[in-house]
Each structure stands twice: as structure tokens, then as C-alpha cells.
Amino acid sequence: MLTIEERRQLKNLLEVLDKEEEQTNKRDVSNRSRDKNGRFKVESEKQEEDLPSKSVREIKLVKVKGTYNSYYVRTKRLDDWEKEALLILGILSVMAIIL
Template sequence: MMSMNERQRLIKILELLNEAEEIEQRKIDVSNRLRDQQGRFLPSQSESKTKEELPSRSIKLVKVKGSYGTYVVKEQWLNEEEKGRLMALGVIILLAIIF
């Protein structure tokens, strides 16, 4: 038979083992990730896809007169692709009105 003290110790040991298993399950497995020649991790495919999908913005920094190190960010309203589409639509509408 087990005494109450031994039973409580056993319960504590089992709880610690369960916590250790949960911590091991939370760890990320990186054993099969690709590495470069120096051993650094290469970017995963999901990270590179998100970077490629984002369109690049064209911004212009304008220095604020009378200040030290202060700039204003100005973004273009339309990028080149949108300007081209808008011009093509304008030409089509103009031709439709003429004919």
C-alpha cells in the first residue's frame, strides 16, 4: 500500500511529466528546413510568397524647411499601371462619344 505522502509525490511527478510533454510539443521542428552554405536558415516558401505579392509603393521624401531631420512622405495618387488603365478607358469613352 501507498501512503498519502507517496501518492501526492507520485501525482506531482506525473503533472511535471505532462507539462514537459506539452512544452516539447510547442517547439517548432526545424530539422528539415533548408540552409545555405554558412548554416543559416533559408527563407521558407510562405515568407517569400508574401513578400513577392506585396506591390511596391513609390514614395517621395520632402524635407520640411526650417527643421532639422524632419521629412514629409508624399505618395503618388496613381501608379504607372493605374495611369495606363485610366488613359485607355478615357480613349475608349472619347471614341464612343465621337462615333
């Protein structure tokens, strides 16, 4: 047998659970991306596509002669700001030696 206070607590708990269930059932899927067949994409695949490129360096693909679908990836060894930093460092070191 439940007391009046226990009934109120149980009723409040059931109301909270119903509200949570309604909120979880109302998921908006209109903006989810789909694959070529129209099925929803897996969230991990979607995240990988949306991520920007991690490399800041310029990449140049060069076809390897005599092979099928093979490429060599060429990157610059030094970026422009790295060249400038080395030039300034060189100038400062020459000035330190002279003075």
C-alpha cells in the first residue's frame, strides 16, 4: 500500500519520464546527410567529410611514368614564412659575427 506522499512522488517521476521519452522521440533528421542510395550516412563518416584538411602545406601530385594510377606526392620543404625566418636568423647571425 502506498502512502499519499509516495503516490505524488511516483506520479511526478512518471511525468518526468514521459517528457524525456517525448523529447527523445522528436529527433530532427531533416538535415542529416544521405549516401548515394538515399540512406542516412553514419555519423563518423559525416564527420570525416566535414573536417577541414589538416595539412597547411601545398601538395602537388606527379604521375609516375610507366604505372597505372600511381602518383608521387611532392611537398615544399619550407613554407614562405619558414624561409623568411631563416633569412632573418641568418642576417642576425652575420651581424652578430661582424659586430
